[in-house]
Amino acid sequence: QVQLVESGGGLVQPGGSLRLSCAGSGSIFYRYVMGWHRQAPGKQRELVATITTDRTDYADSVMGRFTISRDNAKNTVYLQMNSLKPEDTAVYYCNARHLLYPQNNYWGQGTQVTVSS
Numbered sequence: 001q002v003q004l005v006e007s008g009g010g011l012v013q014p015g016g017s018l019r020l021s022c023a024g025s026g027s028i029f030y031r032y033v034m035g036w037h038r039q040a041p042g043k044q045r046e047l048v049a050t051i052t053t054d055r056t057d058y059a060d061s062v063m064g065r066f067t068i069s070r071d072n073a074k075n076t077v078y079l080q081m082n083s084l085k086p087e088d089t090a091v092y093y094c095n096a097r098h099l100l101y102p103q104n105n106y107w108g109q110g111t112q113v114t115v116s117s
Helices: none
Strands: 003-007 010-012 018-025 032-039 046-051 056-058 066-071 076-081 090-098 105-107 111-115
Touching: 003 090, 003 105, 018 032, 018 090, 018 111, 032 066, 032 076, 046 066, 046 076, 056 066
Parallel strands: 010 111
Antiparallel strands: 003 018, 018 076, 032 046, 032 090, 046 056, 066 076, 090 105, 090 111
């Protein structure tokens, strides 16, 4: 079992930056693909970025603006978000999916990010 707790959301002006954190506990962190997803009002949840020990992937909409990173020693994954746009407004969710057993898939409770002037 993995527990995930996100933090770092808030209100920011267009062009601003935020850093989200996701603290995990309960299992061996490095055995999981860690990811950030987001869900805007009235829209489906979408993948933003994922990270393993040797690879990162990003949605086209955030490429070059967002950076995902992880600290396995601290069981924490981060999402640095720069050049934020109003369309980035959403609830951001942290996700952990086991590398070998993808049915072991866990979500955090979400953190709100609002980009508005």
